[in-house]
Amino acid sequence: MRFDTSPAPHVIAGYTVPRVMFQVLFALLPAGIAHVALFGPGLLLQLSVACVTALLAEAAALQWRGRDAAPALKDGSVLVTAFLLAFSIPPLLPWWLGALGTALAVLLGKHVFGGLGQNPFNPAMVGYAILLVSFPAEMTRWPVPMDVDGTRTWSELAQLSFAGFYGADLAVRWDGYTGATALDSIRSGLDLRYTLPELLGRGEIAGTLGARGFAWVNLAALAGGLYLMARRIVRWHIPMAVLGGLLVPSFIAHGLDSGTALGPAMQAFSGATMLAAFFIATDPVSAATSDRGRLWYGAGIGLIAWIIRTWGGYPDGFAFAVLLMNLAVPFIDRYTVPRIYGRQP
Amino acid sequence: MAARSTFPAGLVLDAHKQQACESPIIELPLPTQVVLALDQGAGYSAEPVVAVGDAVAAGALVARADHPFASAVHAPLAGIIVAMETREAAVQGGRSLCIVIDGSGADRIDDSVRPVTDPASLSPEELVQRMRDAGIAGLGGAGFPTPTKLASARELGAHTLVLNGAECEPWICCDDALMRSAADDVVLGALILRRAAGTVRCVIAIEDDKPAAIAAVTKAIERLRDDALTLAVIPAVYPKGAERQLITAVAGVEVPAGGLPADAGVVCQNVATAAAVARWATRGEPMLSRIVTVTGSGVAHPGNVRAAIGTPLAALIAACGGYRGAPLRLIAGGSMTGRALPSDEVGLTKSMNCVLVTTRDDIGSRLGAVELPCIRCGDCASVCPAGLLPQQLLRAALADAHDALRRLGVRDCIDCGLCDYVCPSQIPLADRFRHARRRLLEAEAMANKAAAARERHELHKRRLQQAATAEQRAFDSVRNRARQPGDGSAGDGN
Secondary structure, rough: EEEEOOOOOOOOOOOOOHHHHHHHHHHOOOHHHHHHHHOOOOOHHHHHHHHHHHHHHHEEEHHHHOOOOHHHHOOOHHHHHHHHEEEEEEOOHHHHHHHHHHHEEEOOOOOOOOOOOOOOOOOOHHEEEEEHHHOOHOOOOOOOOOOOOOOHHHHHHHHHHHHOOOOOOOOOOOOEEOOOHHHHHHHHHOOOOOOOOHHHOOOOOOOOEEEOOOHHHHHHHHHHHHHHHOOOOOOOHHHHOOOHHHHHHHHHHHOOOOOOOOOOOHHHOOHHHHHHHHHHHOOOOOOOHHHHHHHHHHHHHHHHOOOOOOOOOOOOOHHHHHHHHHHHHHHHHHHHOOOOOOOOO | OOOOOOOOOOOOOOOOOOOHHHHOOOEEEOOOEEEEEEOOOOOOEEEOOOOOOOOOOOOOEEEEEEOOOOOOOOOOOOEEEEEEEEOOOOOOEEEEEEEEEEEEOOOEEEEEEEEOOOHOOHHHHHHHHHHHOOOOOOOOOOOOOOHHHHHHHHHHOEEEEEEEEEEOOOOOOOOHHHHOOOOHHHHHHHHHHHHOOOOOOEEEEEEEOOOOHHHHHHHHHHHHHOOEEEEEEEOOOOOOOOHHHHHHHHHHHOOOOOOOOOHHHHEEEEEEHHHHHHHHHHHHOOOOOEEEEOOOOOOOOOEEEEOOOOEEEEHEEEEEEEEEOOOOOOEEEEOOEEEOOOOOEEEEEEOEEEEEEOOOOHHHHHHHOOOOOOOOHHHHHHHHOOOOOOOHHHHHHHOOOOHHHHHHHHHHOOOOOOHHHHHHHHHHHHHHHHHHHHHHHHHHHHHHHHHHHHHHHHHHHHHHHHHHHHHHHHHHHHHHHHHHHOOOOOOOOO
16 A cells, blocks of 8 residues: 655644734733723724734735735734734824824834744834824823723713724813823923822822723733733743843832832833733744843843833833844844753853 | 643653553564565665575574664565565665565574573673674664664763663554563663673663553562662653653763763663563574554554564554554654655564554644744744754755854754644744755765865875976976086086
């Protein structure tokens, strides 16, 4: 009897890229629920425009590059980019800015480098950074979250979200419903020579754990991130290093000067911390290669984010921190090649 | 689903061993015809000493091991040599010169088959030589000649003999079956091998998923009361049974890259090889048979079979109830590193520990694989037992960047296939690295050839120059002498 032949190994575990990508999307669910509950349905609007734009941009890019679009659209990677960008931008952003950011993320962040697996930068952060430097006013205007005081209702937040989404002028009708993020307010407060305890004591900025509203989103993102770690989609090195790089300096600085330096709890549960640590920095394509390299990579992101949050002029530091450390990846990879079995270190 | 062990690298795989392990070993009667590959799996061929038409007795030498990496081949049955030709075989490259013997039905035994009266009275050198004559080769899967390994271990002063009973590959359980049924043979062989290798101690290593084998070997060791023969139970993690990984697990040392286990003071042999040595010592029988696992969803009644070397695989499968369902691949070895064979007419070799007949149920994951670009997830690096970065190696392999391939250790790859196994992009990494190693070898051969040619050219040029200079000098000296008046002896004067 005759048989066909093929090279070993003859079995594989059957893990797939789509499985990885859809697990990541699934793990974002708790953070999404918290986000919608506290900031209104803006996230869902941003998600829909981002996903549609991302799929269209991916298909167009592959068409231009003369590649088959079907497998790339099914692998889910472009949806992860869309989700991460939609989670990062304010839920009140006019739809065309969300679409622009997503298109830039997919085209400039991913396909100019050769598509999946080839991009040196995190595509979602490329889109975010371009939007942030180009449209600073729109990119720093958030709805005041539900849990600040009881006078706002979720349906009002829904109306606000749609108004923002269609680009209505929010200044008149919705004054008082929008504002800067907690991190932003703290920085401007400190610039006005308030002390940190005064600012946090106001109540609308800080909750029991971290920033109002954002604390819950961060907690939910942490839960999703731990799920990814348990499922071995994400290994511990990058998230723990990011948190270490952010929290260790903030712990020291807060100990030295509690009047102006945010403590570790506030840092951990404000802004995009958990989303960045578990979902953004862990994008493997643009991260360092080895386990040791990923520790340096993550620690660098956390540290740069802390520096930008402390001294920088932006509401949050993670987008630039991730992009800067993406730049450092070839350097990190060069000096963190693991020791090969039987070779001298 | 497979669980992932965190340290040391490797992976717990689905074992699939029960199917074949439950029933006792089948003793297969001698087949009517054997096909003896002169390369028994180590990649080097023995030199035939018989011709077509010769009659041979059972146990007679049919091919001599001239190369140290080849092993002698013997006729497992009495009969007539009916063919000597290149055929498909379970070896690298897929073809080998084969000797085909038709059994005559007579059980004429060759005069050379005599028990070794007292192995302890032989010097280690004599032991090694007689094992070479008996064609003893590693039964663990590589088929490397045992005497060659033992001799180099003696030379390099190895202190520990590790007997490999790990059997980490999925599906394979012939060593397990052997240890359960013939632990005394394993232990006796261990003593002979220890003496031949000149090591102080011997450790038998078994993975913890074989409690019955562990119990049997423990008892056999206790009966012997030899302090320098011990048992090591190691975790059942693939590929713990790979030579280097096993040595690290048992002895806690690493084999230097590019070196031999003996450089780390260790020599490794398979438990089945030890049992074959015992069989040779007690019965005088050269390596004529082995136990092989015949399994897979494509076999009706999976089991372990003791069969003559050269038995066509079709006969082994028939002994296990024949094919079942729709067999897709016939694999010599396990599912991770086994070689897919084109035909079941191939003869059993010494290196073949398993005949795996797979259907879509077994290998559907591989057949249905859709390759996507690498997303640099690093799962491959986290399981690599050699500590490599397969994703970086892949880039170097695709770019054919030879320096990078060497630096990243493409030659330190032990070809275990785990990177393939876990890759979510389903990239055939192990095969890419195999090709890369081959190209590297070819490029190095080319470079050597080019260097030799260049050197030859340079030397040729220099020789021509020297000849020209010498000629010039001779001319000059003649001319000078001619110009020197008064030196009458130089010429005939003006």
